[in-house]
Amino acid sequence: MYGRHWWHGHLRRRGYRVTVPRETIIQVLSDADKHLSVEEIFNEVLKLHPGVGLTTVYRTVELLRNMGFVKKYEFGDGLSRYELEKGSKKPHHHHLVCTRCGKIIDYTDFVDEEVVLLRKVENRLTKKYKFDIKNHQIHFYGICDECK
Amino acid sequence: MYGRHWWHGHLRRRGYRVTVPRETIIQVLSDADKHLSVEEIFNEVLKLHPGVGLTTVYRTVELLRNMGFVKKYEFGDGLSRYELEKGSKKPHHHHLVCTRCGKIIDYTDFVDEEVVLLRKVENRLTKKYKFDIKNHQIHFYGICDECK
DNA sequence: CTCCTTATTGACAATAATTTTCAATAATAA
């Protein structure tokens, strides 16, 4: 979890200004222990700084994504979810999605093995398709314990 | 690629009626060689049977998904895409998504190795989280050849 | 510290995908 300075530096270095909404949104994402929807981020931000607009949350989250600091997920319920990629509390993980109730479990079990394989695949895909691969996602879909 | 009878049986067995829109949509999905957005399906359906409504495409595609015959993908551009899971021309594959232009490449290279590993992981996750896993997705995100 | 430039913001309007509503239609069982 990186501090204010770190973020300040990265923003400024790219010519972006450091603003209260941006700092607040980064803080909310840093404190979160899971991927948040825009509305969830917005609600948390309001607790810290009422007055920040929803539009700004959309814009900031997209900015952070373009900067490569935030990952965007879509699990199929129509909401986009965001999560810090760098400076996050959470280690790298993959997802288990319940297609009935929408529950999402982040699992870290076996991720190491997965990642080893994925890197190999990644290298080969990079060559074959001349794709510059930045990251990956694995989702398992199914029915959770409570839903069955 | 399964025929009319097969689909007819599956629909009827679950108490659903076999209708012209449903048959047409299934046919479009069967003939497709890639995942289609609802609008793409709709356009193809119209060529075969003008008069079918967009709403019906949404409903049918969702029905097929609940029945487990169709996979839904979201690649991050705000559109849902659908693809036959059973009875499709296409073999099992995973995806390479360009985050700049949105291009999606389906790759089948190395999928066998991936699937072997995923099955192992799947079994263990099933035990640990008591999740009934139905399927999985792997997405690699990056920049495609033309975009860099 | 103060002024100036301009990136950023918030409120609101606009868009776009999807869902809901509901009367009309058509698939199946009797």
Added chain:
DNA sequence: TTATTATTGAAAATTATTGTCAATAAGGAG
């Protein structure tokens, strides 16, 4: 053939996201 009722199409409603634009405030220059 008729009755039942799932399904449909059209239009309205909803919901997430994006665009517009005047007001604000961050940060460099003086």
